[in-house]
Amino acid sequence: MSAAESVLEVNNIEVIYNKAVQVLRGLSLSVPRGQIVALLGSNGAGKSTTLKTVSGLLGLENGELTRGEIRFEGKPLAASKPHELVRAGLFHVMEGRRVFEDLTVEENLVSATYALTGRSGAKADYELVYEYFPRLYERRNGLAGYLSGGEQQMLAIGRALIARPRLILLDEPSLGLAPLLVENIFQIIARINAEQKVSMLLVEQNASVALAVAHYGYIMENGKVVTDGPAERLAADQDVREFYLGMGGHGEMKSFRDIKHYKRRKRWLS
Amino acid sequence: MDFDWLFLTEIVFAGLGAGGLYALTGLAFVMIYKATRVVNLAIGEMLMIGAYLCFGLATAMNLPMWLAILVAVIGSGMAGALLERVAIRPMLGESPISVFMVTVGLASILVGVVELIWTSEPRRLPEFMPSAPVMIGEAFVPPKVFYGFLVAATLIAVALAVFRFWRGGVALRATASDQQAAYSMGINVPRVFSLSWTVAAMIAAIAGVIVGAVGGISSTMGVFGLSVLVVVIVGGLDSVLGALVAGLLIGVVESLAGGFLGGEYKLLATFMILIVVLLVRPYGLFGTHEIERL
Numbered sequence A: 001m002s003a004a005e006s007v008l009e010v011n012n013i014e015v016i017y018n019k020a021v022q023v024l025r026g027l028s029l030s031v032p033r034g035q036i037v038a039l040l041g042s043n044g045a046g047k048s049t050t051l052k053t054v055s056g057l058l059g060l061e062n063g064e065l066t067r068g069e070i071r072f073e074g075k076p077l078a079a080s081k082p083h084e085l086v087r088a089g090l091f092h093v094m095e096g097r098r099v100f101e102d103l104t105v106e107e108n109l110v111s112a113t114y115a116l117t118g119r120s121g122a123k124a125d126y127e128l129v130y131e132y133f134p135r136l137y138e139r140r141n142g143l144a145g146y147l148s149g150g151e152q153q154m155l156a157i158g159r160a161l162i163a164r165p166r167l168i169l170l171d172e173p174s175l176g177l178a179p180l181l182v183e184n185i186f187q188i189i190a191r192i193n194a195e196q197k198v199s200m201l202l203v204e205q206n207a208s209v210a211l212a213v214a215h216y217g218y219i220m221e222n223g224k225v226v227t228d229g230p231a232e233r234l235a236a237d238q239d240v241r242e243f244y245l246g247m248g249g250h251g252e253m254k255s256f257r258d259i260k261h262y263k264r265r266k267r268w269l270s
Numbered sequence B: 001m002d003f004d005w006l007f008l009t010e011i012v013f014a015g016l017g018a019g020g021l022y023a024l025t026g027l028a029f030v031m032i033y034k035a036t037r038v039v040n041l042a043i044g045e046m047l048m049i050g051a052y053l054c055f056g057l058a059t060a061m062n063l064p065m066w067l068a069i070l071v072a073v074i075g076s077g078m079a080g081a082l083l084e085r086v087a088i089r090p091m092l093g094e095s096p097i098s099v100f101m102v103t104v105g106l107a108s109i110l111v112g113v114v115e116l117i118w119t120s121e122p123r124r125l126p127e128f129m130p131s132a133p134v135m136i137g138e139a140f141v142p143p144k145v146f147y148g149f150l151v152a153a154t155l156i157a158v159a160l161a162v163f164r165f166w167r168g169g170v171a172l173r174a175t176a177s178d179q180q181a182a183y184s185m186g187i188n189v190p191r192v193f194s195l196s197w198t199v200a201a202m203i204a205a206i207a208g209v210i211v212g213a214v215g216g217i218s219s220t221m222g223v224f225g226l227s228v229l230v231v232v233i234v235g236g237l238d239s240v241l242g243a244l245v246a247g248l249l250i251g252v253v254e255s256l257a258g259g260f261l262g263g264e265y266k267l268l269a270t271f272m273i274l275i276v277v278l279l280v281r282p283y284g285l286f287g288t289h290e291i292e293r294l
Helices: A047-055 A057-061 A082-088 A105-116 A126-132 A134-138 A149-162 A179-196 A207-213 A231-236 A238-243 A259-269 B005-036 B043-059 B065-091 B096-118 B143-165 B167-177 B179-184 B189-215 B221-235 B240-260 B263-280
Strands: A006-017 A021-032 A036-041 A063-072 A090-093 A167-171 A199-204 A216-221 A224-230 B134-136 B139-141
Touching: A006 A047, A006 A199, A021 A036, A021 A047, A021 A063, A021 A199, A021 A216, A021 A224, A036 A047, A036 A179, A036 A207, A047 A057, A047 A063, A047 A082, A047 A090, A047 A167, A047 A199, A057 A063, A057 A082, A057 B179, A082 A090, A082 A105, A082 B179, A090 A149, A090 B179, A105 A126, A105 A149, A105 B167, A126 A134, A126 A149, A126 A179, A134 A149, A149 A179, A179 A199, A179 A207, A199 A207, A207 A231, A216 A231, A224 A231, A231 A238, B005 B043, B005 B139, B005 B143, B005 B167, B005 B189, B005 B221, B005 B240, B043 B065, B043 B096, B043 B189, B043 B221, B065 B096, B065 B189, B096 B221, B139 B143, B143 B167, B143 B189, B143 B240, B167 B179, B167 B189, B179 B189, B189 B221, B221 B240, B221 B263, B240 B263
Parallel strands: A036 A199, A036 A216, A090 A167, A167 A199
Antiparallel strands: A006 A021, A006 A063, A216 A224, B134 B139
8 A cells, every 4th residue: 555545654673672682573564544453462572662663662661773664644753752753643552551640630631732732723622532431521630540440541542532643552452451341442442543533553462352443453473563464354364363362263262282273373483 | 934925936937937948949859859750969059059159140240139149040040951961861760869879979069169169168148138127026037037938938839839720730740750651642751851950940049049148158058958858858759838838847846946945956856857757657748649559
């Protein structure tokens, strides 16, 4: 697909931590405008690192982009500082929610208005956030640290809404939440995508729920993409069903005793 | 024997005056701690730099006093920004103890600079406050103490309002709470850092000029910072209101101990308060409690 149609274009990037540990080895992906793209993979595959590289937060963790190029809205963003990227419309909802615990819910939302700096005519729309998350309105004057995990995730997504981004990087919104709540949150994510026309790059370990809302998916292992395709195709794929959705070929749960599982998985890793 | 109420009132007023200055310097400390989580032991020396800048401008360059104060405050602000950029910014992400040690080093460098330029001899700032005695009821309050208190109270009131109603206050607290997350909100974190050091240095300079006007200036006046450290620990490291209340409390208690028990009991009283407060409220009177969700 051509560059004009995609919000984000990641080409062949390599990332090294502490000048020693290589985490990403030639990763490429693209996010088409208006779509949700899921980035799946096991622990330590480099999913979160990919997001941090895109949003510029990598530098704070001693990471370095050594090769490759990232384009946002067609422009390369190698030298931009994290806060400048946010102001340009690229919002990162970090893993573990990261709400400001000793600020109130409302102050948390106010903090996100800094993302609107330098954009003419952009006003913070608190009503919109409270419309998607009525629960936050009820607790707007309480400290964010006392919210439940689900409410904190709502707040984290609410801050993204205030910033009116063109692309949201969502890092594990399901982390540590009850299954019912996960479903709830993902419904709202899909709604936000459809109604606000925001593109999203979604990192998840919970593959089934991620593929249910995503349009397209990438699966990564060891710092590079091993499979990609439209979400429905991935969800139906034999290997993906087995390794990421925990299902056998016929839809029933897989037994640990299956040796072939290990062999096929090993082929992927090499 | 009749109790001397007038004496008591005068001592309390003197204590409030000193306490106002503690609170003002404490405010400078809290500014830095709130935004950057740096425990700045050099706050007393930053105050000293402000006072000496003012002294130098007023005597060597013969500026009128109001102009000297203005230039000294601005100059101190710039010095604060420079210190942050050169000494503190490179320490980003290091352990709090390392940063703390850097500020200890900073303190002795500042003392050294002052002694190089102005020698270690005590000096007097030119008089600039009205000298007509101030009477509150029947009690006599030294005019310098009175006007110093007014300035301190005004500045603290302004600071309290700013933190409550200005959006920048939110940015400051967000930065203190989680730097990475603050970045991802579009907050320019490095700018918050240098701004907080600039403003803190300016506040410290104002406090320095008043302290110098009351008690004279010398290269050891940074010791004032030690009492301020007690004040901010008692008040809670990140609370402006705490700095105010604890500053006044310690000022009055010190003054009472000095007046009724003798000068050598001043510090004893101060540290007794510190110990008792830490026993009862480890986060200080108004400090933020860490929220722990289970």
